[in-house]
Amino acid sequence: MFEKVLIANRGEIALRIHRACREMGIRTVAVHSTADADAMHVRLADESVCIGPASARDSYLNKAAILSAATITNADAIHPGYGFLSENADFAQMVEEHGFTFIGPSADHIRMMGDKITAKQAAEAAGLPCVPGSAGALSSEEEALRVAGEIGYPVLIKATAGGGGKGMKVANSAEELRESWRLARQEAKAAFGNPDVYMEKYLQKPRHIEIQILADGFGNVVHLGERDCSLQRKHQKVLEEAPSPALNAEARARIGQIACDAIRKLGYRNAGTLEFLYENGEFYFIEMNTRLQVEHPVTEAISGIDLVREQIRVAAGAPLGYTQADIRFSGHAIECRINAENPETFAPSPGRVGGYHAPGGLGVRVDSGLYSGYRVPPHYDSMIAKLIVHGTSRNECLMRLRRALGEYVIEGVQTTIPLHQRLIVENDFVNGEYDIHWLEKFMGLKK
Template sequence: MFSKVLVANRGEIAVRVMRACEELGVRTVAVYSEADKHGGHVRYADEAYNIGPARAADSYLDHEAVLEAARKAGADAIHPGYGFLAENAEFARKVEESEFVWIGPSAAAMERLGEKTKARALMQDADVPVVPGTTEPAESADEVKQVADEYGYPVAIKAEGGGGGRGLKVVRSEEEVDDQFETAQREGEAYFGNASVYVEKYLEAPRHIEVQILADEHGNVRHLGERDCSLQRRHQKVIEEAPSPALTDELREEIGEAARRGVKAADYTNAGTVEFLVEDGEFYFMEVNTRIQVEHTVSEQVTGLDIVKWQIRVAAGEELDFEQDDVEIEGHSIEFRINAEAPEKNFAPATGTLVTYDPPGGIGVRMDDAVRQGDEIGGDYDSMIAKLIVTGSDREEAIIRGERALAEFDIEGIRTVIPFHRLMLTDEEFRNGTHTTKYLDEELESERIQAAVERWSPEDVSSDDDDEDVTERTFTVEVNGKRFEVSLEERGAPAIPLGNASGNSKPSGPRKRNDSGNDGQQVIEGDGEQVTAEMQGTILSVEVEEGDEVEPGDTVCVLEAMKMENDVVSERGGTVSQVLVGEGDSVDMGDVLLVLE
């Protein structure tokens, strides 16, 4: 077994991996960006190293920075968690060629399965059904049109290295092909460093079913049953459960064995997930996630197996000590992603301070998180701050337990999706288990979400701190990149103004891209209608120029926030008199993007 593991991630998944390490007697190393110097995973680890600025490309995605931290720490293995470098075959190969052990599938297996066209071809050869489409990357928009001519619209353009809906664009007519092809390529390059895309027939109302796999280096492959991840918004999962309420026993057995057959053909080891779409009693391979999944928790709850521990044990050369027949599914488990988002504002990412953070407990309740009361939630990374997992003897008890746990969950200071989750547990479609991946985007009325927020949200998400007689000051010191903390208590000292996640105070006014050398404040000319940013993020593109005419509902900018593209639309028509941002600019909530006359 390893003596020390570096976890190349952040947040709740980093803490989840560290807890598994601790139970195995393995010391842990955290890496962190400037935005995360006070993060929960840094607090939990045995030691921690700064690897760069807040921007993920300059820190968590920096191969050499992560490897150098592992060398400084004297780690002997690296666990990537999910996201960031978890499915990066190039980084996996660098680790394999270094003095460290990679806790995950081999780089070769990741290349075979991580890129969707290769995976589709491999699964076809293993007699696993796939959705009709291409098995080679599409080089032009014309190839998309050819697929549509053969199978009919709609078709889906998907980033070859994608997942979670990023880099996926649905095309319903020939007129949309060129723009959607370009957008899918851009997202693939931005999120996965791979602009290649492929095309397949788009299924209108499928269930999203995935199978958890464990495979060791001795030829043993096991599946741990399926999860139902059909409740999605913009292709992002929000509630997951195991087992699926929609499968017959026969279909369940077929899908499980197809998943085993496919990963065995790929010579796959460690943990992974084979994802399928199910429609009208037929199932189709979608993709393999060559990593641990966010929703691995529900599989752990119904099987009693610690998947993360097995990842580490398999990487250390151990053999799976159970047969497929030993895997028994007992009870029902549901996971709720607790995202910092405002449901009443089309789930816009939210930032702020956790003035109150009091999670639920009791029988059948599991919390996976890395935050505590007083933490600052910024907009640099994914919006998920915690996961609530409830387990019961059956689905009905799990739903009732979920209602109780969500009602107990007390968060103030920031908007979250808890009111939405509480709505879902009263929703007839969800309670009956008849929802599909299209239910939230196409059928659920926004008025119901608004009513849920009004009923179950705290009246005021902001709160002034009470005056304190004792002020605690924490000083962070770094020596050769390694983090140390010194805490002091001062009585009668003035309070320290709350800074942002990086420890720097936030500017009081809106900022703009500025080439003229002034103080960086926006200079607004005239008194026209201002289009402002509803969230913190980065401008991916500006769709208008000064002098352009826009109509109500037109997209004027595309803003990336918490790893999602968001169209900024104009609420009124007019002439663009001033454009205050450009591609690549960082903006805060409330910054003026452009002015209309």
């Protein structure tokens, strides 16, 4: 097992990784920008290294600085968390080439799944069902019009690189497609340095369902059930739950088996998530995340398995130690992402935290690096906490979540807690009847 792990991230996920390491008897190294010198994970880590100024480009995305920090602290391995360099194949390769272990999949698998076209091709070869669309990147507007005519409108134009909704446009007709083609390529070029786009059939009311998998280096693969991530704003997840209220036991077992078979064929190792759109009883693969997910705690709540601990064990060469038959799911869990934003306009709200009180009690978990007096910096993603609630049933979970949100006090900055309080009492959500477009319609962002 590793003696020392460098955590190449910040915020709640850096603290989450530190806690897993501490429980395994592993020493930790926190890297941080000048803006994060007082962050909780920096305070708690065994060692810390400042790797640059506030700008992420000059700190958390600075590969050389992170590798230098690992060298001077004699770290054995590097955990990238999520975001930043977690799905950067070149970084994963550099980590291994410099004699450290990358706690994640191989650079080849990250590279394969980092491009939407190669990911879709690999998925189809591995037997995953995919959304009808173009075979690869579209070479011209004429080709786009031809493919759209074959699969039928509406269609979705998507950037081959990147994500987060950038370079993604819907077209309901040939006239709209011409404009969407141009805008999507412009956005993709600006955001990712790559203008290539491809096309998929646009599903009308799908759910966003993802399957969490774990695979070791000995051919053992298990899935830990599904998460429903359909509550989204501008393609960004807002709330997640497990299991999905849209799936029955037969559908859950079917997609879980399909996911495990595909991962085994790919020879993948470590944690990963296969994301699907689900409509009319059918699953359609959209992408794979080759890292830990923000929403991993809801899976931990219903499975009892520590995903970060398993990531570390697998990276150290250990087998999983259990089979699919050993995994039992219990109850229901929901996660609310708490952002430092205006709950109506979503304008960022950085600043100093005044009074702070996290909710507690049975089945309540808060993943956050916040404390009274902490200054939320303006330089990074606005998510400042995750509230995760677990109950024996979905109804119990919802009642507990209402209570926990009412207890949560974060003063000094605006947060999205009021938005979550509104969402979880809406009839559609209470009844589990929502899709990926529901939230934006609810908020008046989409007609």
